[in-house]
Amino acid sequence: MTPSEFCRLYVIVRVFLTHGLDELIPKMRLTWPLRMWCRSLFWMRNKHPDKALGERLRLALQTLGPVWIKFGQMMSTRRDLFPPVIADQLALLQDQVAPFDGELARQHIEASMGGKLEQWFDDFDPQALASASIAQVHTAVLKSNGQEVVLKVIRPDIKPIIEADIRLMYRIAGWVPKLLPDGRRLRPREVVREYEKTLLDELNLLREAANTIQLRRNFDNSPMMYVPEVFSDYCHENVLVMERIFGISIADIDALEANGTNMKVLAERGVQIFFTQVFRDSFFHADMHPGNIFVSYATPENPQYIGIDCGIVGSLSKGDKRYLAENFIAFFNRDYRKVAELHVDSGWVPLDTNVEEFEFAIRTVCEPIFEKPLSEISFGHVLMNLFNTARRFNMEVQPQLVLLQKTLLYIEGLGRQLYPQLDLWTTAKPFLETWMRDQVGIPALARALKEKAPYWIEKLPELPELFYDSLRQHKELQNSIDKLNAQIGHRQEKQNQSRYLFGVGATLLIGATILLANHIPVWPVCLAGAGAVVWLIGWQKAA
Numbered sequence: 043m044t045p046s047e048f049c050r051l052y053v054i055v056r057v058f059l060t061h062g063l064d065e066l067i068p069k070m071r072l073t074w075p076l077r078m079w080c081r082s083l084f085w086m087r088n089k090h091p092d093k094a095l096g097e098r099l100r101l102a103l104q105t106l107g108p109v110w111i112k113f114g115q116m117m118s119t120r121r122d123l124f125p126p127v128i129a130d131q132l133a134l135l136q137d138q139v140a141p142f143d144g145e146l147a148r149q150h151i152e153a154s155m156g157g158k159l160e161q162w163f164d165d166f167d168p169q170a171l172a173s174a175s176i177a178q179v180h181t182a183v184l185k186s187n188g189q190e191v192v193l194k195v196i197r198p199d200i201k202p203i204i205e206a207d208i209r210l211m212y213r214i215a216g217w218v219p220k221l222l223p224d225g226r227r228l229r230p231r232e233v234v235r236e237y238e239k240t241l242l243d244e245l246n247l248l249r250e251a252a253n254t255i256q257l258r259r260n261f262d263n264s265p266m267m268y269v270p271e272v273f274s275d276y277c278h279e280n281v282l283v284m285e286r287i288f289g290i291s292i293a294d295i296d297a298l299e300a301n302g303t304n305m306k307v308l309a310e311r312g313v314q315i316f317f318t319q320v321f322r323d324s325f326f327h328a329d330m331h332p333g334n335i336f337v338s339y340a341t342p343e344n345p346q347y348i349g350i351d352c353g354i355v356g357s358l359s360k361g362d363k364r365y366l367a368e369n370f371i372a373f374f375n376r377d378y379r380k381v382a383e384l385h386v387d388s389g390w391v392p393l394d395t396n397v398e399e400f401e402f403a404i405r406t407v408c409e410p411i412f413e414k415p416l417s418e419i420s421f422g423h424v425l426m427n428l429f430n431t432a433r434r435f436n437m438e439v440q441p442q443l444v445l446l447q448k449t450l451l452y453i454e455g456l457g458r459q460l461y462p463q464l465d466l467w468t469t470a471k472p473f474l475e476t477w478m479r480d481q482v483g484i485p486a487l488a489r490a491l492k493e494k495a496p497y498w499i500e501k502l503p504e505l506p507e508l509f510y511d512s513l514r515q516h517k518e519l520q521n522s523i524d525k526l527n528a529q530i531g532h533r534q535e536k537q538n539q540s541r542y543l544f545g546v547g548a549t550l551l552i553g554a555t556i557l558l559a560n561h562i563p564v565w566p567v568c569l570a571g572a573g574a575v576v577w578l579i580g581w582q583k584a585a
């Protein structure tokens with residue numbers, strides 16, 4: 043451990059102890075040396091004894107800074123791992139990060155772009171439009187076409203901080219199974235690894251640029267959603283340049299209402315956009331928080347979403363989509379047997395899972411959900427309950443499904459906030475059923491034919507030649523097989539002959555031995571000589 047790592051670890055331990063987080067460790071796990079060590083750190087006593095454990099954890103993460111705040115935010119979505127009192131507190135974490143100097147932002151952008159900002163932009167505003175833990179956003183105008191743009195720039199000093207904190211997180215993750223009774227189930231190293239990947243992905247703005255371009259293409263000319271244009275010629279790993287959008291924040295319900303927004307349509311569109319992204323495009327925005335969703339001022343009766351920050355996206359395979367849609371439909375038909383079978387068929391749980399037991403477990407967990415009216419059932423909670431049950435039956439954690447469930451939970455929450463009577467199932471069911479119908483039978487066949495048609499048309503002129511080649515190859519293959527068969531036959535014949543000669547030779551030698559034993563002269567020598575000659579001929583044939 044380097045001295046700076048040691049110092050940081052000291053700070054982390056101090057923050058944990060002064061927030062009384064040693065309370066997380068059960069008494070029986072507090073070994074004698076550990077207890078003595080904690081006691082010796084008398085200047086690190088719990089300074090917030092009046093606060094509940096969840097709140098103290100939230101405050102501690104907030105004190106430790108952006109890397110830990112984001113970690114807490116991610117953990118808040120893993121309700122399968124933490125009790126609600128902790129997860130609810132983690133969900134309150136906000137990264138209020140002070141902006142860094144605009145001049146430093148300018149230098150950083152210029153270093154990435156390899157020239158003065160004025161070469162490409164006018165009116166660069168050194169005052170940040172927004173500042174978050176990883177990046178900061180400034181406005182400017184593109185010189186080439188007068189387009190108002192934003193420049194998102196990664197914080198100059200953030201990478202080493204992230205790397206150092208992640209290294210320490212791994213170290214602490216190694217202690218968790220020893221300290222917490224449930225430590226192994228929490229799979230701390232895996233959780234840190236997942237977080238590390240998300241953070242490192244967010245550090246590369248070229249990824250976000252590519253995701254934004256893809257999402258914009260998927261919703262090209264859509265009245266439901268608008269995605270700003272990315273100016274990829276100006277983008278670098280540290281800098282993203284995109285069209286500036288002017289919309290109402292989705293969190294500003296008063297402003298939405300003042301603009302005359304049809305809240306019912308807005309809420310339903312949120313659900314439709316999500317299902318379209320998941321099932322039609324296999325590409326969904328997975329960082330849905332209020333800072334990333336806006337609504338256009340235009341056409342409030344027919345409201346259009348504006349989506350930004352595509353740093354984190356999810357995608358499902360064809361198989362996953364199909365099983366997911368079937369799962370939803372089976373669940374809402376209360377066909378738990380089908381739900382269990384689907385989990386096995388999809389490979390989400392092992393093939394040898396006892397389907398009856400699994401069905402029973404799903405029924406136990408899911409049936410109470412139907413106590414509520416259908417319109418109040420949460421898809422996100424249904425999925426969470428299903429996955430939690432499946433995990434008891436050794437379902438592997440599937441990151442793409444966790445991301446999907448987390449996004450779905452958020453979309454539902456948002457939808458109900460916008461329009462409390464939102465009936466999710468009625469909004470989503472026709473979409474899912476049409477999609478399912480589209481996946482099987484004549485439409486699926488027609489689509490497959492349509493997809494493959496250009497390939498076949500391209501290959502058609504080559505068909506006669508391919509046919510001739512294949513016939514020729516078949517003939518050549520037949521000739522080789524005939525030759526091989528003849529060789530095998532010849533060899534077998536020789537082996538039969540040699541076996542016969544060995545037999546004759548052996549008989550002659552045995553005869554010679556018998557004659558010799560009976561003291562008959564001359565004949566044994568002749569017979570032995572003949573036997574040896576016959577054996578020699580047989581050996582030659584066998585060679």
Ligand SMILES: Nc1ncnc2c1ncn2[C@@H]1O[C@H](COP(=O)(O)OP(=O)(O)OP(=O)(O)O)[C@@H](O)[C@H]1O
Nearest residue numbers: 172174176177179192270285286287333334350351
């Ligand atoms: N194209 C844009 N037009 C106008 N404002 C924008 C644009 N892009 C980003 N912003 C503003 O900057 C803020 C931060 O942007 P963004 O979410 O992309 O950054 P971030 O570092 O990923 O933040 P977070 O970690 O909170 O998601 C947004 O909430 C929005 O207010």
